[in-house]
Amino acid sequence: MRIASLSFRYGRRDPWVLSDADLVLDPGDVVEITGPNGTGKSTLLRLVAGLLRPVRGRVEDRPEVVGYAPERFPADQPFTVAAYLRHMAAVRRVSTESIGRWSERLGMDHLLGQRLPDLSKGSAHKVGLAQALLAEPGLLVLDEPFAGLDAATRAELPRIIGEVGARGGIVVVSDHQGDLRGLPGLRRCEVRDRAVRELEPAEEAGETAMTVLEVEVAASRAAELAERLRAEGCGVRVAREAAR
Amino acid sequence: MTAVIALARFRIAGYVASHRALQPLIALLALLAVLYATAVPAGQEIAATADSAAMLVPVLAWTARGLLDTEPDEQRAVALSALGPRELVSGLLAAFASLLVPAAIAEAVLLVRLAGSPTLTVVLAGVWLHLLSAVAGLALGALTSRPILPSPAVSTITLILGYLSMLVLSMAGARWLTVPVMAWMHDAHHGVLLSGLPLLTVQSLLWPAIGLAAYTWLRRTRP
Numbered sequence: 001m002r003i004a005s006l007s008f009r010y011g012r013r014d015p016w017v018l019s020d021a022d023l024v025l026d027p028g029d030v031v032e033i034t035g036p037n038g039t040g041k042s043t044l045l046r047l048v049a050g051l052l053r054p055v056r057g058r059v060e061d062r063p064e065v066v067g068y069a070p071e072r073f074p075a076d077q078p079f080t081v082a083a084y085l086r087h088m089a090a091v092r093r094v095s096t097e098s099i100g101r102w103s104e105r106l107g108m109d110h111l112l113g114q115r116l117p118d119l120s121k122g123s124a125h126k127v128g129l130a131q132a133l134l135a136e137p138g139l140l141v142l143d144e145p146f147a148g149l150d151a152a153t154r155a156e157l158p159r160i161i162g163e164v165g166a167r168g169g170i171v172v173v174s175d176h177q178g179d180l181r182g183l184p185g186l187r188r189c190e191v192r193d194r195a196v197r198e199l200e201p202a203e204e205a206g207e208t209a210m211t212v213l214e215v216e217v218a219a220s221r222a223a224e225l226a227e228r229l230r231a232e233g234c235g236v237r238v239a240r241e242a243a244r
Numbered sequence: 245m246t247a248v249i250a251l252a253r254f255r256i257a258g259y260v261a262s263h264r265a266l267q268p269l270i271a272l273l274a275l276l277a278v279l280y281a282t283a284v285p286a287g288q289e290i291a292a293t294a295d296s297a298a299m300l301v302p303v304l305a306w307t308a309r310g311l312l313d314t315e316p317d318e319q320r321a322v323a324l325s326a327l328g329p330r331e332l333v334s335g336l337l338a339a340f341a342s343l344l345v346p347a348a349i350a351e352a353v354l355l356v357r358l359a360g361s362p363t364l365t366v367v368l369a370g371v372w373l374h375l376l377s378a379v380a381g382l383a384l385g386a387l388t389s390r391p392i393l394p395s396p397a398v399s400t401i402t403l404i405l406g407y408l409s410m411l412v413l414s415m416a417g418a419r420w421l422t423v424p425v426m427a428w429m430h431d432a433h434h435g436v437l438l439s440g441l442p443l444l445t446v447q448s449l450l451w452p453a454i455g456l457a458a459y460t461w462l463r464r465t466r467p
Contacts, residue, residue, distance in 0.1 A: 050328065051321050051467050068325035074316035078261035087257070090250035091326050131322060141325070 006057035063138025073128030122148035182233025286360025293370035294432030308385025383455030
């Protein structure tokens, strides 16, 4: 998939959000889009997903099945979680079995009977992720997917993203919190000054210098914390139980 | 079931479960109460059916707009990611299906309030006029829906002005310049509706077709 000389603005009198941007996405690529607030990350994601038309330039060879999870899931809809996902499965032409699978992986099977407007922000966000994953997308576009998620799902999501990449899918994620940094082969692109720039690993040298951090934690929480730190890209070794 | 129909079903389910479906329905019931306070005298069947179809256009446009606007913008983005441009087809399909209900209610109440018994031709012509009214309502509703006109005030005013322009232009006799709703009534009251129905159908479908083409074109840059 290729984004070629792409320029975009919302209206004729509006300033350009992106100008002459290029990006090549190969099957299996996981790309993290970074950049300050308001520079056009969400706009780029919408262009990649095909929700917006480039004013100039092209988006070529977009995979057929696109999964898109918006930054804020639209919870103001008169459905239960299960009914909503059943409708989305029908729209996606996939069996309803996938609802159970993704609900379990995203830790939301207990929410299936709840109405969408009653969900907390994080729970609603999970519904948004589930609908995007239902159809085994060839292109998965996630706008700030880690915002508001609980620790277990925060740890699970990078694994899910890695699996989509491993089966040849393209994943494009905007992320402020760096939850994907531990993912091997992660590409990072920055949106700044209307351009999309690939960040070279050298530019992350500050992050690659390793140090050892000793953490004391209640034994009952050790496994969960280790999981979370691994998800953030840290090497974790559980040394021993501290003698108290 | 195709993806387009599945999405249309989802949207209709959302519309029915929201309070929005009630608003045009209440307007319709008020309109019917006024129209049929007294029974329609024998011999006036075709005229009454044309009046009903002509007056129904804004109610049907309101229904179509309500259906298209019920879905939050981000949910429409999700639908667009799943279906691509077919999302638009599904929206129009759902809107058309939703406005068949008020059109059918209006037609049914009309038939109940007839003093005489109408011929099959008159009944079929009535159904046909209500379908023309539904297509006009679909186009007007789609063109005033949120992706095209984000401001609710502008959208409501445009919908009303759109209908008024149909009335005024067709009252002035400009049958090709608008949906000739006044011509439906005029021809029916003068007993020439049935003989001129093929031409009237072409005139009545021309502007809705242009309107729906414009909607499709505008939606390319207004997701």
